[in-house]
Amino acid sequence: MKRALLFIALSSVPLLAFCLLCSASATALSGLSILSDSVADYAISPVLHLDGLSFSYHRPFNVPGINVFSVHNAISRGDLHIAVGSSYLHQQDYSSHDPYLNLNYVYEGISLGATGRLLYDTIQDADADYSFCYDLGLGYEYQDFAAELKMLRITDDDEEASLCLMGYLGPDLRAALGYYHSKNYQDNFRVGVNTELNQFLSLYGSWQNEDSRFGLGFKVSVESWGLIYAIRTHPKLDASHAISLELAW
Numbered sequence: 001m002k003r004a005l006l007f008i009a010l011s012s013v014p015l016l017a018f019c020l021l022c023s024a025s026a027t028a029l030s031g032l033s034i035l036s037d038s039v040a041d042y043a044i045s046p047v048l049h050l051d052g053l054s055f056s057y058h059r060p061f062n063v064p065g066i067n068v069f070s071v072h073n074a075i076s077r078g079d080l081h082i083a084v085g086s087s088y089l090h091q092q093d094y095s096s097h098d099p100y101l102n103l104n105y106v107y108e109g110i111s112l113g114a115t116g117r118l119l120y121d122t123i124q125d126a127d128a129d130y131s132f133c134y135d136l137g138l139g140y141e142y143q144d145f146a147a148e149l150k151m152l153r154i155t156d157d158d159e160e161a162s163l164c165l166m167g168y169l170g171p172d173l174r175a176a177l178g179y180y181h182s183k184n185y186q187d188n189f190r191v192g193v194n195t196e197l198n199q200f201l202s203l204y205g206s207w208q209n210e211d212s213r214f215g216l217g218f219k220v221s222v223e224s225w226g227l228i229y230a231i232r233t234h235p236k237l238d239a240s241h242a243i244s245l246e247l248a249w
Helices: 002-012 015-020 024-028 037-041
Strands: 051-059 066-076 081-092 094-097 101-108 110-125 131-141 145-154 160-170 171-180 186-198 201-209 212-224 223-230 240-246
Touching: 024 037, 024 051, 024 101, 024 212, 024 223, 037 051, 037 066, 037 094, 037 101, 066 223, 081 145, 101 131
Parallel strands: none
Antiparallel strands: 051 066, 051 240, 066 081, 081 094, 081 101, 094 110, 101 110, 110 131, 131 145, 145 160, 160 171, 171 186, 186 201, 201 212, 212 223, 223 240
């Protein structure tokens, strides 16, 4: 029964989505990148303005044999931010790669960004399949308020658009609400929070309505280093797990 449920899940969710939500912060926040403090989430947001290096490991639905690895790096030159990264999903009969290049510019609280990504996958010994798609994003920040409009994987079958709003509920507590629309999958709402308990520990939490899923994670920080661990539930399968090691500068 569990193998049958896994097959249904993998058939109804694009495998590329595993690569996109493979960072620990994206797993804990259900993809609400407006709350993210991880450079790894350039993979799901063209308008982040963070600098650093991140390595992530993700196991979807805690299934042995399906592993997602990723590396991300970003630097800035004034108001211009440049990020590169790649994710690699491996399964005995299937593998996929998702390298990307992002450029975004910030001016007086307004962010404009674009990401180009090359999608490559192969099934067993069949010839590899290549395709190109891109992401576009618009962000705005003013005092304790932020908004983010994104279109991901434009020209791909898994194209997705989202609008997210974020505000401060306290000095160290941020909350966000997002609406996600996909071309071939059910629309959903997501809510999330990110709170800094002290200089060493931060907590993340999220929920989405379709499918009903929860995300939870924590980040341990020591100077410029950070370690994030997260889980994300599924109504029928085991929870997904992710861990990220990060260096900020």
